[in-house]
Amino acid sequence: MLNPLKQPFQYERPERPAEESSGTGEKASASKKKKPRAKNASLTLKRMADYLLHYKGRLSAVVAMVVLSSAFSLLGPYLAGRAVDRFLIERDSGFIAFLLLMAIAYALHSLTMWLQSIWMITISQQTVYRMRVQLFNQLHRLPIPYFAKRQQGELMSRVTNDIENVSSSLNSSVIQLLSSVLLLVGTVSVMLSLSPLLTLLTFLIVPLMVYGMKWITNQTGKLFKAQQRNLGDLNGYIEETLSGQRIVKAFSQEQNVIASFRLRNERIRVSGFWAQSISGFIPKLMNALNNLSFAIVAGVGAILALQGEISVGVIIIFAEYARQFTRPLNDLANQWNTLLSAIAGAERVFDVLDEEAECKDEAEASELKEVKGAIDFDNVSFSYGEGAQTLRSVSFQASPGETVALVGPTGAGKTTLIQLLCRFYDASGGRIAIDGNDTRGFTRESLRSHMAFVLQDPFLFEGTVRDNIRYGRLDATDEEIERAASLANAHSFITRLRGGYDAQLKLDGSGISQGQKQLLAIARAILADPSILVLDEATSSIDTVTEIKIQEALQRLMKGRTSFVIAHRLNTIQQADKIVVLQDGALTEIGSHEELLEKKGFYSKLFNGQLDSSVLSGAHS
Numbered sequence: 074m075l076n077p078l079k080q081p082f083q084y085e086r087p088e089r090p091a092e093e094s095s096g097t098g099e100k101a102s103a104s105k106k107k108k109p110r111a112k113n114a115s116l117t118l119k120r121m122a123d124y125l126l127h128y129k130g131r132l133s134a135v136v137a138m139v140v141l142s143s144a145f146s147l148l149g150p151y152l153a154g155r156a157v158d159r160f161l162i163e164r165d166s167g168f169i170a171f172l173l174l175m176a177i178a179y180a181l182h183s184l185t186m187w188l189q190s191i192w193m194i195t196i197s198q199q200t201v202y203r204m205r206v207q208l209f210n211q212l213h214r215l216p217i218p219y220f221a222k223r224q225q226g227e228l229m230s231r232v233t234n235d236i237e238n239v240s241s242s243l244n245s246s247v248i249q250l251l252s253s254v255l256l257l258v259g260t261v262s263v264m265l266s267l268s269p270l271l272t273l274l275t276f277l278i279v280p281l282m283v284y285g286m287k288w289i290t291n292q293t294g295k296l297f298k299a300q301q302r303n304l305g306d307l308n309g310y311i312e313e314t315l316s317g318q319r320i321v322k323a324f325s326q327e328q329n330v331i332a333s334f335r336l337r338n339e340r341i342r343v344s345g346f347w348a349q350s351i352s353g354f355i356p357k358l359m360n361a362l363n364n365l366s367f368a369i370v371a372g373v374g375a376i377l378a379l380q381g382e383i384s385v386g387v388i389i390i391f392a393e394y395a396r397q398f399t400r401p402l403n404d405l406a407n408q409w410n411t412l413l414s415a416i417a418g419a420e421r422v423f424d425v426l427d428e429e430a431e432c433k434d435e436a437e438a439s440e441l442k443e444v445k446g447a448i449d450f451d452n453v454s455f456s457y458g459e460g461a462q463t464l465r466s467v468s469f470q471a472s473p474g475e476t477v478a479l480v481g482p483t484g485a486g487k488t489t490l491i492q493l494l495c496r497f498y499d500a501s502g503g504r505i506a507i508d509g510n511d512t513r514g515f516t517r518e519s520l521r522s523h524m525a526f527v528l529q530d531p532f533l534f535e536g537t538v539r540d541n542i543r544y545g546r547l548d549a550t551d552e553e554i555e556r557a558a559s560l561a562n563a564h565s566f567i568t569r570l571r572g573g574y575d576a577q578l579k580l581d582g583s584g585i586s587q588g589q590k591q592l593l594a595i596a597r598a599i600l601a602d603p604s605i606l607v608l609d610e611a612t613s614s615i616d617t618v619t620e621i622k623i624q625e626a627l628q629r630l631m632k633g634r635t636s637f638v639i640a641h642r643l644n645t646i647q648q649a650d651k652i653v654v655l656q657d658g659a660l661t662e663i664g665s666h667e668e669l670l671e672k673k674g675f676y677s678k679l680f681n682g683q684l685d686s687s688v689l690s691g692a693h694s
């Protein structure tokens with residue numbers, strides 16, 4: 074079960090019903106109004122162009138340089154051919170000046186090439202910088218259900234690999250495409266003006282080229298897409314197995330994991346091999362056709378020259394231009410491949426950007442300011458997908474400051490109820506009200522700012538103990554942090570850590586115990602000072618001393634706040650103002666400990682017969 078409340082990072086990846094993607098009824102209807110997705114190349118290209126056009130000034134400079142460099146590159150062979158006619162055939166003077174002119178043309182060609190590439194690199198780096206920021210921001214705006222159905226590593230691959238792919242292609246493609254087109258037009262015009270017949274002969278190979286390129290790019294387009302997809306899949310798998318290392322080792326699954334990795338790796342190898350070998354065939358094909366055209370031009374050109382129709386210089390210009398004319402075609406084909414792979418990457422980036430943000434429906438929502446803490450679950454129903462309902466018409470109230478213990482067998486819907494309260498998901502039927510107002514009328518951010526969570530396995534970030542506590546309220550002073558830690562009974566263990574409050578915690582919180590993690594989470598919640606508190610009691614046994622400390626800290630934390638506790642411990646349940654018993658998604662009993670004992674229902678059976686944590690957290694049948 075993937076449960077964002079319980080496990081921000083998890084190993085198991087269960088099969089999920091396909092319908093889940095439609096989410097709640099509300100989401101399903103919203104998805105019909107979705108923006109068009111970047112599912113075709115021209116749309117994606119246009120969006121990429123929009124990104125580039127953000128830097129109009131610099132882009133114009135690049136275009137100017139491309140025009141100049143193309144002109145200089147056309148001028149070179151032309152001058153060389155003219156030199157042959159003037160200085161070898163006609164024995165004209167002024168050879169040195171002519172050489173100088175050619176040297177200047179070639180030097181300017183290099184200079185303009187250099188400038189265009191430097192400027193283009195700046196544009197493409199800035200573009201992917203913007204894309205990366207947008208993508209990261211968007212990832213933090215997406216709703217929990219989006220993450221519930223995706224692998225983290227696969228998403229990470231989009232922020233890293235796919236964006237990188239877009240960047241490297243932008244660097245080369247834009248310039249190459251433009252200069253290829255210009256060179257093509259320029260070359261053909263000069264050729265036509267020199268000898269229409271030779272131009273026609275040179276064109277003979279064009280259909281062959283076009284056909285060859287088309288065939289190749291058809292094959293490679295699909296393969297490049299597959300390659301990116303396989304890479305994302307592999308990254309997802311690596312991330313998953315690394316973060317689940319303990320489980321992999323504990324269940325001795327190393328061999329299986331490695332075998333499964335090999336399978337994915339093999340898929341990349343195969344798609345990469347074919348994509349690259351087939352696209353690598355393009356230059357070879359073009360080269361062969363090029364040589365063929367050169368032979369035709371040389372042969373027919375020689376005959377024409379002997380007949381006095383054209384000069385030797387023209388043959389030289391033509392031979393050179395015939396090469397120049399196929400080179401842009403060749404480049405276009407190559408660049409088309411690079412562009413296809415950039416499009417594949419960009420499509421995966423745009424896919425994420427096009428997802429609807431969590432706050433999509435908040436145009437009319439207001440900020441939740443003051444909270445007294447009266448919560449009303451009114452006929453709340455919910456299902457994760459199209460399948461069975463996870464919650465069925467659940468109704469109960471919590472008064473300000475009350476503690477509500479949620480009790481029930483595993484899978485009864487306790488966590489789901491909490492997920493609805495903080496609007497990770499929205500109820501498909503009924504409503505949840507806070508101080509009498511429907512929670513859907515408030516922005517999620519403001520709603521959650523009045524809540525704090527202490528979960529079974531608290532998530533600690535890499536950083537100091539102090540920063541981890543400060544996560545509860547970013548503007549808290551050091552004194553406030555220490556006071557919160559003292560109230561949470563965490564101060565004494567923190568001061569015993571090497572470095573005290575400045576001790577560095579690792580990403581997975583290793584280095585401190587489970588109980589200590591809980592105390593830090595409580596300190597965080599105390600600092601946040603919320604009106605509504607959600608506790609998911611740890612089921613794992615914690616040593617008695619720490620347990621007492623946790624209980625004491627929790628009592629302090631819960632005082633004066635409306636608290637919902639997914640309770641596993643007798644002590645907590647007995648002390649709650651209200652016990653809500655959930656069974657199979659429905660509320661079956663509600664009342665205080667004494668009231669429920671009198672009812673002699675599920676709860677009293679549980680209490681009298683076999684009340685221990687294992688029963689509450691699961692063994693009910």
Ligand SMILES: Nc1ncnc2c1ncn2[C@@H]1O[C@H](COP(=O)(O)OP(=O)(O)OP(=O)(O)O)[C@@H](O)[C@H]1O
Nearest residue numbers: 074075221457463482483484485486487488489490
């Ligand atoms: N993301 C999800 N997608 C689909 N179904 C889910 C999802 N999360 C939970 N469920 C299903 O919803 C039901 C209720 O789950 P929930 O986590 O609310 O139970 P719970 O009472 O908190 O159980 P536990 O005590 O074991 O944590 C279960 O049948 C579970 O399989």
